[in-house]
Each structure stands twice: as C-alpha cells, then as structure tokens.
Amino acid sequence: MAPREIKHYKIAELEKLSGLPRRTIHFYLAGKLLHSPARTGKTMAYYDEAHLKKLRFIREVKGRGVPLLAVRRMIADREAENAEAFGARLDPAFAREKAALPRSREPRKPKGIKTRETILEAGSRLFREKGYRNTRVSDVTRGLNIGKGTFYFYFSDKKELFLECAPQIFRELFSRGLAEIREEKDPLKRLILRAETVLPVLSEFAVIIDLAREALLDPDPKVRKLGQDIILSIRRPLESDFENGIQRGLFSPGDKRIVGTLLIGIFESLSYLQAVNPEISPDEIKKTLFGLLTRGLSVPEKRKG
Secondary structure: OOOOOOOEEOHHHHHHHHOOOHHHHHHHHHOOOOOOOEEOOOOOEEEEHHHHHHHHHHHHHHOOOOOHHHHHHHHHHHHHHOOOOOOOOOOHHHHHHHOOOOOOOOOOOOOOOOOHHHHHHHHHHHHHHHOOOOOOHHHHHHHHOOOHHHHHHHOOOHHHHHHHHHHHHHHHHHHHHHHHHHHOOOHHHHHHHHHHHHHHHHHHHHHHHHHHHHHHOOOOHHHHHHHHHHHHHHHHHHHHHHHHHHHOOOEOOOOHHHHHHHHHHHHHHHHHHHHHOOOOOHHHHHHHHHHHHHHHHEOHHHHHO
C-alpha cells in the first residue's frame, strides 16, 4: 500500500487558511503550541495539516477567553492520548527530499522573548512603584522590550499577573523587618514590629488587600483561591502572635481569625487616613496605633501594670 499523502503548506498558504498572520504563527511556534515545521532552509519551511488544525483550535479556544498557557496544556494532553489528534504530521523524509535538514529543526525564538519569571519580576517592581491601578500591561512590555503577545501568552490580563505577584510583593515589602521580628519573643512587641513594617508602605498594602478582595468575588474558583491565599498569607502571622500571647497569659482570649482580620482592616484603613488627612503625622499614627494594640489585646491586669 502506498503511503498516505499528507497535505503541506507554505507559510503564506497557512496564513490564508488559518486566518492568522505569520507573526502570530511564529509566536505560537516559539511558545511550543505548534510542533516544528519541516524546514528545508533558513527561510523555507513546510507546514502540515496538524499545524492548520491546531491553529484553528487555538483560535477557537482563545476566543472563549482561555489563556494560551492553558491552551498549550490542552493540546499536549490531546496529543499524549493520540499522537494524531490534530492530524498527521509530515514525515522527516519529506524535508530530506526537498533539501538537507539543518542541525536544529527548532524555529528561532523571536528577539526579545522573555520568560514568565522575568515578567513576574518586572510586574512586582512596577506594582510596587506605581500601584495596581496606575500600572498598565504596556508598562511591563515596554520595560522588557517584548510584544504584548508574549505577555498574553503567560498571563490572561493585568489582574492575573498581579495576583501571582502579590505574595512576592508582600515578602519584598516586609523583608527588612523579618529578621527583627523573628528574634523578638514577646508577642505584643512582635505585633508592634509587624505594624511598623506596614506603616511605611500603607498604600501598597491597601492595593494588595483590594486586589485580594476582588479575587474573592471572582466567578473563577482558581482566582478566588488566589485571593484567599493572599489574605491568609498576611493574616496567619498575626494569628500566630495573638495565639502565642494568649498561651503566655498576655492577651485576653479571643478568636485569632477575627483578631487577625481586624488588624488587617486597621492597617488598610490607615492608608485611607493618609489620603484624607495628610496633615496627621506618621509619628501620631504610630503612637495611636501602638496604644490601641497594647490596650486592646492585653489582659486587664497587664494593662494596669
């Protein structure tokens, strides 16, 4: 039986049949959503029916709002179950008949393509410097000298980027005071030290809480889980200090989750205070806050002492 003839296309034909420009096709190749074409030279390659079906699949699924990273996993899962899930691929012999294969059959990556980690680092820096609302996707792409297509391959939008950056931002914001907090054994003093690390970065802190709140109301369960994780990463250290204070007889008994949430709310509210009443000095805010923490958490006997 003669071998089945597999359709093949040049890039111009693939553009026309798929409805996608070659720049997008090359981007999908670099992002591993498409397998390598049969290359017969540095500037000549042939694409098969599987390329065309994948491009149509990507276009359809992406139109439903699915991020490209998830689309890539969907394609990989289908081909793991059936190697010809998107149709037959050109045999290597096809390219050898056209011309000798080059050493590498992988397409060149476009200049300026960056890793996901690099985008996260840039996003974290920009969110800290400009805040969430004033940071745009174009700020990230322009700073890294990449196209928006590269950004949207890894992240569906600015919100998704921020939700992944938030834990890293939080660690960076408060990393300076962590060593001192770890060395301090007194639970009340630890809470005061935590407050001192928050006060200089109240606006950034409020942004993190605001985004986490948005995430908790999102219909996507994965996004809601991200919002929950952000809140818990902030609240749990406060809960731990409060629980330790109860065990040592320093604090009045209470629900640590409620106390931790109330403290987060106090810190967030202080950012609004700074915006509404900028004439109130940081020293006055600190003095009042620390007094409230001392009087509000300590047991009556300790307050008198």
